[in-house]
Amino acid sequence: MEILIKNGYVYDPLNKVNGEIMDIAIKDGKIVESSEINLRKAKIIDASRKVVMPGGIDIHSHVAGPKVNTGRIMMVSEHYRSYMRSHHPLRRSGTGKYTPSTFLTGYRYARMGWTMVVEPASPPLKTRHTHEELNDIPILDKACLILVDSNRILLNYLDRKDHDGCKMFIKWLLMATKSYGLKLVDPGTAVLWSWGKGYGLDVDDKIEPYNITPGDIIKELCKIRAELKLPHPIHLHCNRLGIPGNYETTLKTMKYAPADDKVTLHLTHLQFNAYAGDSWANIGTGSETLTKYVNANNNLSIDIGQIDFGTAVTMTADAPFEFALFHMARWKWTGIDVESEAAAGIVPYKYKKKNLVNALQWCIGLELALLVKDPWRVMITTDHPNGAPFTRYPKIIALLMSRRFREKMFAKLNRRSVKRAVLPSIEREYSLYEIAVVTRAAPARLLGLDNIKGHLGVGADADVAIYDLNPEEIDFSKDYQSVIKAFKRALYTIKSGNVVVENGKVINDSCSKTFYVDFKSPPEEQFLNELREEFKRWYTIELANYVINESELGHAKPIYVGG
Ligand SMILES: [Zn+2]
Numbered sequence: 001m002e003i004l005i006k007n008g009y010v011y012d013p014l015n016k017v018n019g020e021i022m023d024i025a026i027k028d029g030k031i032v033e034s035s036e037i038n039l040r041k042a043k044i045i046d047a048s049r050k051v052v053m054p055g056g057i058d059i060h061s062h063v064a065g066p067k068v069n070t071g072r073i074m075m076v077s078e079h080y081r082s083y084m085r086s087h088h089p090l091r092r093s094g095t096g097k098y099t100p101s102t103f104l105t106g107y108r109y110a111r112m113g114w115t116m117v118v119e120p121a122s123p124p125l126k127t128r129h130t131h132e133e134l135n136d137i138p139i140l141d142k143a144c145l146i147l148v149d150s151n152r153i154l155l156n157y158l159d160r161k162d163h164d165g166c167k168m169f170i171k172w173l174l175m176a177t178k179s180y181g182l183k184l185v186d187p188g189t190a191v192l193w194s195w196g197k198g199y200g201l202d203v204d205d206k207i208e209p210y211n212i213t214p215g216d217i218i219k220e221l222c223k224i225r226a227e228l229k230l231p232h233p234i235h236l237h238c239n240r241l242g243i244p245g246n247y248e249t250t251l252k253t254m255k256y257a258p259a260d261d262k263v264t265l266h267l268t269h270l271q272f273n274a275y276a277g278d279s280w281a282n283i284g285t286g287s288e289t290l291t292k293y294v295n296a297n298n299n300l301s302i303d304i305g306q307i308d309f310g311t312a313v314t315m316t317a318d319a320p321f322e323f324a325l326f327h328m329a330r331w332k333w334t335g336i337d338v339e340s341e342a343a344a345g346i347v348p349y350k351y352k353k354k355n356l357v358n359a360l361q362w363c364i365g366l367e368l369a370l371l372v373k374d375p376w377r378v379m380i381t382t383d384h385p386n387g388a389p390f391t392r393y394p395k396i397i398a399l400l401m402s403r404r405f406r407e408k409m410f411a412k413l414n415r416r417s418v419k420r421a422v423l424p425s426i427e428r429e430y431s432l433y434e435i436a437v438v439t440r441a442a443p444a445r446l447l448g449l450d451n452i453k454g455h456l457g458v459g460a461d462a463d464v465a466i467y468d469l470n471p472e473e474i475d476f477s478k479d480y481q482s483v484i485k486a487f488k489r490a491l492y493t494i495k496s497g498n499v500v501v502e503n504g505k506v507i508n509d510s511c512s513k514t515f516y517v518d519f520k521s522p523p524e525e526q527f528l529n530e531l532r533e534e535f536k537r538w539y540t541i542e543l544a545n546y547v548i549n550e551s552e553l554g555h556a557k558p559i560y561v562g563g
Pocket residue numbers: 060062120121269383386
């Protein structure tokens with residue numbers, strides 16, 4: 001299929017295009033020169049007075065795997081109210097408002113103009129399930145990160161200071177699970193949780209019975225990531241999440257990032273790790289200290305983990321935190337142990353505007369986005385479905401673009417929280433160009449996929465969003481409602497050169513693929529023999545059954561790396 005998008009205001013930060021009126025030509029799923037398409041055959045889209053951007057990329061959103069599925073089951077009452085009928089042959093049916101089913105996940109992202117999502121926390125043992133669900137999510141390109149923060153085999157290597165063994169194991173694990181990168185959640189905590197401990201483990205505390213600390217795990221895995229030349233930096237959920245005063249732990253953790261001019265450590269949903277004070281009563285914001293450090297150090301990037309008010313479903317491999325939250329929320333809880341690899345907890349939660357802590361959390365997320373000066377190192381997330389469903393992105397975009405909108409919100413919030421927050425004193429408003437950076441270009445670069453994703457230059461995948469928004473006529477600061485409206489329903493979403501959304505409606509659900517890293521040289525036989533023995537000791541399944549074949553991925557897209 002050939003498409004010519006004519007006369008749109010194009011926002012393409014990776015190619016330094018800032019709202020220029022341009023044509024974008026598409027052929028065989030890729031962006032091409034306009035001269036390369038046959039104008040008599042091509043579909044012409046008139047984008048005059050509209051905004052054209054690359055498709056959105058979500059760097060951190062829990063959309064697939066056993067934890068997400070358990071969340072869906074826990075929120076079954078919501079399914080009744082959010083049922084979407086099938087529309088044969090255009091789309092399948094689906095349910096779920098806060099933890100939507102796989103099909104609905106794809107459709108809702110595409111409707112907003114998003115074309116790729118990263119599932120950030122898959123226990124390796126359960127990654128077959130994760131891939132089965134990722135295969136089911138239509139339209140979007142996908143990738144998953146595996147949890148390696150509390151893996152017993154890995155911790156044994158680390159404890160023995162066996163760097164080569166550790167590296168070989170990580171390489172094998174990525175190949176065996178067809179994953180894209182490494183995720184650390186509260187390193188070491190799940191080990192302690194096996195004995196009912198682990199809540200509040202700090203970055204320099206010892207992880208009994210091992211002679212290592214969370215800091216050692218972070219340092220060693222950052223080194224291995226660099227040696228294996230993995231495209232995405234270590235993706236870290238810091239220790240002591242959700243505990244007042246945790247910003248000091250976060251600051252200490254930031255210092256473990258290897259020095260470099262490029263990002264070596266990504267700190268995810270930082271809002272949950274940016275609290276000052278030492279109790280829920282005197283909780284404050286740590287955003288200024290943390291962003292000051294991020295601004296001074298190019299080796300760090302963050303995503304915000306913004307909350308929005310209303311129901312959310314918190315789910316994390318930080319199992320002891322969820323157990324503590326269960327006692328605060330007094331609603332529902334699930335705790336899961338994944339053999340010798342990880343743990344998880346799930347607690348549905350309601351964020352309230354008049355609650356001091358919740359209102360302050362809301363302020364802190366926006367403070368982080370507005371105080372980090374370099375938009376290439378900050379990304380918008382809600383840690384879906386933890387802070388809010390991903391469908392709130394249009395609202396968050398509008399809040400970043402409009403001080404007036406933020407001020408209107410202050411009147412509805414807990415008054416003490418507004419006094420303690422820094423947000424009221426921040427005047428900055430994001431430009432549309434900066435929005436294109438934080439939702440498209442920056443995540444593509446952080447994934448190491450910026451040669452084909454997150455831009456509209458020749459050779460890029462033809463993932464494009466067109467929004468009904470005229471930047472010449474609309475003052476985004478005043479008319480933030482039109483920003484929300486435009487981003488809620490894209491005029492067009494084009495995925496791999498196919499029109500998948502038109503006038504906010506899904507009309508085609510094909511063309512998704514799953515990225516994973518692969519290596520040209522497989523691990524040595526001797527290492528595998530040793531590992532087979534380890535599996536007999538530690539696992540309920542044989543090593544051979546653990547390995548996921550490429551044929552188990554819907555449309556596999558390996559990225560070969562060096563090392
Ligand atoms: Zn998360």
